[in-house]
Amino acid sequence: MASCPRCEASIDDEARFCAECGAPQTEDAAEELDEYVQRQAEEVAGAGSTDGGNAESNAFPSKEELTDxxxxxxxxxxxxxxxxxxxxxxxxxxxxxxxxxxxxIAILPPIRRLTAEPLGSPLKREVMAGLYAIFAVIGAALLFLL
Incomplete structure (x- = not known):
């Protein structure tokens, strides 16, 4: 029986990967792992791009894309x-x-993202400000009246 060079666990002589730590044991296994990691990285990078047609990324631009x-x-x-x-x-x-x-809670920007999925589109900023004003006036009136 051989031992894993990474974690020194005993492994079969024909094993491609260590059963304990997952380290590749052959050159072919290492190349296969590298290709897999490369594909995963490309998929993750492709999912985050704006040209992927993701409506949410267009509705909520990143901080760098926002105007002052x-x-x-x-x-x-x-x-x-x-x-x-x-x-x-x-x-x-x-x-x-x-x-x-x-x-x-109504005025916080993450609420726009949370309401976008069930409503189909995010609430406009004016609507969020209106909700804030309504709840704030009701709250202040209750505090002063009661």
């Missing part, structure tokens, strides 16, 4: 959303805190 105005909008949404959620969590026993939490 879009980046400012996204940052503002994060600040408003997380700020509202943090403030609302400090007021949790009050009834008005729960609409404020929903408002903070």
């Amino acid at each position: 105005r879009q980046q400012l909008w996204r940052r503002g949404c994060y600040v408003a959303g997380y700020g509202t959620v943090v403030v609302a969590l400090t007021l949790v026993p009050a009834v008005g805190a729960f609409p404020l939490i929903l408002a903070g």
Whole structure:
């Protein structure tokens, strides 16, 4: 019986790969593994390209593809959303805190991605801002009235 040069486990003389660590034991096995890894890398790289026809990648451009105005909008949404959620969590026993939490969640940019699949397309930024305003007004009114 031979031993694996990588993990020193005992393996059969005719084994192409080590049963313990998976290391190739022959030149042919090493070339086969390299080709497999190359194919997997090409598939992963091909799936992430915008010319693959993926509608989601077109609806949600990467950070490098965003204009300065879009980046400012996204940052503002994060600040408003997380700020509202943090403030609302400090007021949790009050009834008005729960609409404020929903408002903070509604304005966060990842919510657009989450709503895109069940709705068929992402909600527009204006709709997200409108939801934020509605929930925030309801929450603030409940806090002041109750």
